[in-house]
Amino acid sequence: MKTFFDELYENYHHDLFQYLIYMVKDRDLVEDLVQDVYIKVLKSYQSFDGRSTEKTWLLSIARHVAIDYFRKQKRKRNRIMGFFDWNEKGEQLKDHSSLPDEIAVQNDEMKQVYKALDNCTLDQRNVIIFRFIQGMSIQETAEILNWSESKVKTTQHRGMKSLKEMMDKPMEGGVQREA
Amino acid sequence: MKRKSYSEDELKEMLGKFPKMEDKKSKEDLYRSIEPELNKRKRRIAPWITPSMATAAVLLILAIVLPVFLSSLPSNEYSGSADQQESSTESANEPGQDQAETTEQKPSEIEDSSRGENNNSTFDKSETEVNEGTESPFTIQDRSPNMESYVLPGENGEVVVPFTVIKRDDQEGQKVASLVKPENWGLAEDLIKELTFKIDEEREQADVIFPDNFSINGSAYTSIISESIRWRLHPYDVKTINLQTESGSPVVLGNFGEVNTLPIIEENRYFYQIYTSEVSERQFLVPIKAEKEISMEDALNRMKEEQTYGNVDPAVPGHVNFPSVSAERSTLTVTVEHDSWSSDQQLMRMIDAVLATAGNFGFKEVRFQNIKPEKSSSYKFSEPIPVPTYLNPINMNE
Numbered sequence: 001m002k003t004f005f006d007e008l009y010e011n012y013h014h015d016l017f018q019y020l021i022y023m024v025k026d027r028d029l030v031e032d033l034v035q036d037v038y039i040k041v042l043k044s045y046q047s048f049d050g051r052s053t054e055k056t057w058l059l060s061i062a063r064h065v066a067i068d069y070f071r072k073q074k075r076k077r078n079r080i081m082g083f084f085d086w087n088e089k090g091e092q093l094k095d096h097s098s099l100p101d102e103i104a105v106q107n108d109e110m111k112q113v114y115k116a117l118d119n120c121t122l123d124q125r126n127v128i129i130f131r132f133i134q135g136m137s138i139q140e141t142a143e144i145l146n147w148s149e150s151k152v153k154t155t156q157h158r159g160m161k162s163l164k165e166m167m168d169k170p171m172e173g174g175v176q177r178e179a
Numbered sequence: 180m181k182r183k184s185y186s187e188d189e190l191k192e193m194l195g196k197f198p199k200m201e202d203k204k205s206k207e208d209l210y211r212s213i214e215p216e217l218n219k220r221k222r223r224i225a226p227w228i229t230p231s232m233a234t235a236a237v238l239l240i241l242a243i244v245l246p247v248f249l250s251s252l253p254s255n256e257y258s259g260s261a262d263q264q265e266s267s268t269e270s271a272n273e274p275g276q277d278q279a280e281t282t283e284q285k286p287s288e289i290e291d292s293s294r295g296e297n298n299n300s301t302f303d304k305s306e307t308e309v310n311e312g313t314e315s316p317f318t319i320q321d322r323s324p325n326m327e328s329y330v331l332p333g334e335n336g337e338v339v340v341p342f343t344v345i346k347r348d349d350q351e352g353q354k355v356a357s358l359v360k361p362e363n364w365g366l367a368e369d370l371i372k373e374l375t376f377k378i379d380e381e382r383e384q385a386d387v388i389f390p391d392n393f394s395i396n397g398s399a400y401t402s403i404i405s406e407s408i409r410w411r412l413h414p415y416d417v418k419t420i421n422l423q424t425e426s427g428s429p430v431v432l433g434n435f436g437e438v439n440t441l442p443i444i445e446e447n448r449y450f451y452q453i454y455t456s457e458v459s460e461r462q463f464l465v466p467i468k469a470e471k472e473i474s475m476e477d478a479l480n481r482m483k484e485e486q487t488y489g490n491v492d493p494a495v496p497g498h499v500n501f502p503s504v505s506a507e508r509s510t511l512t513v514t515v516e517h518d519s520w521s522s523d524q525q526l527m528r529m530i531d532a533v534l535a536t537a538g539n540f541g542f543k544e545v546r547f548q549n550i551k552p553e554k555s556s557s558y559k560f561s562e563p564i565p566v567p568t569y570l571n572p573i574n575m576n577e
Contacts, residue, residue: 052396
């Protein structure tokens with residue numbers, strides 16, 4: 001088991017960590033999710049049929065782990081919303097999550113793109129991370145997401161449009177800059 | 180101040196410049212945190228079911244056997260035992276009651292009781308035979324035309340499990356791949372089922388034919404396929420393993436690239452341990468590869484090691500030591516220091532694993548010294564024991 005783990009770690013851990021950290025944006029949480037991914041991968045090795053590469057197989061499991069996390073979050077949020085008066089207290093809530101060190105040292109535009117990712121849907125965010133942050137091809141992205149290539153292209157187009165709209169809004173998160 | 184709208188290309192460029200986030204947790208820490216979860220064995224049935232069913236089965240057997248047994252005892256034995264019981268328990272029962280019950284036996288029942296005695300003696304005899312001469316569960320010494328070796332990966336793909344299928348008469352000519360049941364035996368999916376093996380022992384070579392469209396990715400996957408092929412051919416007199424596709428081209432074996440041949444299993448590299456899965460009671464001897472060539476003495480000691488692989492247990496119990504290991508021609512002599520064996524099976528597992536390991540080191544037989552008892556259910560330790568030809572028999576007649 002350790003040998004197989006070593007091999008996966010050496011070859012793909014960086015890709016796995018990058019994907020999850022840009023998806024969930026919380027280092028502590030990512031550490032937990034990374035563990036879940038490896039446990040699932042190592043326990044389901046026999047189901048790996050070799051039709052995809054180990055990398056796309058690992059990342060597709062990571063994607064499912066991330067989706068599970070977001071679903072649980074959504075359920076939790078829905079439960080809490082029933083007890084919470086959004087009219088009175090909702091405005092007092094602010095996003096206090098600090099930027100990771102690696103992002104905090106970037107220029108304002110980069111910080112805004114990082115924040116604007118939150119306004120994309122999960123599918124759009126998946127495609128944008130795989131395609132442009134991790135530099136994967138449309139084919140690889142389609143394999144990980146188990147989609148057709150045309151669906152990847154469509155989602156990519158919509159995701160970039162959504163990102164652009166966010167960036168172009170000066171007051172709500174966009175950046176003003178000289179023409 | 181004018182605001183310029185961002186183009187898609189600008190956004191893509193910025194995304195491409197996003198910093199690489201480094202994981203601060205080390206690989207070792209990460210493995211330590213997932214290891215307990217990996218080694219956890221799934222409980223597939225409620226914990227109370229097995230004991231309850233076992234108790235119910237015992238009660239049922241007692242309910243069937245006891246009346247038959249009591250009624251089948253000859254009258255004098257029955258009264259004698261009853262007397263003994265009475266004297267020991269100081270029961271207030273009248274002795275006459277037993278007599279009365281005994282005299283009520285019908286002739287047919289007496290006949291049955293004498294048959295019962297015969298049956299009992301037959302049972303005792305067969306039990307003695309089982310104790311003294313059963314086949315080992317892990318090894319076969321002889322070769323037979325209805326035996327065929329095969330290999331499946333372990334559940335998590337870290338080990339390959341070589342085994343021997345003993346075909347039924349009506350299965351002669353059937354591909355062994357069609358007979359294997361990995362899911363029943365706690366093993367993983369068959370990765371070599373699409374390959375055709377042509378074994379020519381006269382020319383000491385085997386041709387392994389891959390389908391033209393066969394493709395594999397990933398070094399772990401490639402390594403398991405290559406090990407499976409080598410172990411599949413190990414019991415045969417084969418010195419060369421040729422690989423080719425149906426159309427005669429070289430085989431592309433993952434990150435190995437184009438491959439025409441594979442080496443046969445090396446000597447002095449493997450020791451054996453025990454593979455156990457939660458889904459099956461069947462256990463297998465599995466070869467564990469050492470990082471480099473090792474001595475026989477090292478191999479014996481490494482058989483005591485706990486492995487990090489799931490499902491693999493040491494073949495040599497912790498209470499066993501090998502103070503002396505010597506070789507004379509093809510005979511290995513091993514002195515065994517040990518405490519008491521937890522079961523005959525524990526002893527058998529160790530003996531078979533040592534025999535199989537000795538086979539990898541080129542020995543033909545092993546003499547075990549100082550083992551008590553002097554014989555197990557399969558072996559007499561007063562004589563050297565030949566190393567096995569085949570491993571892990573699975574009899575299709577059963």
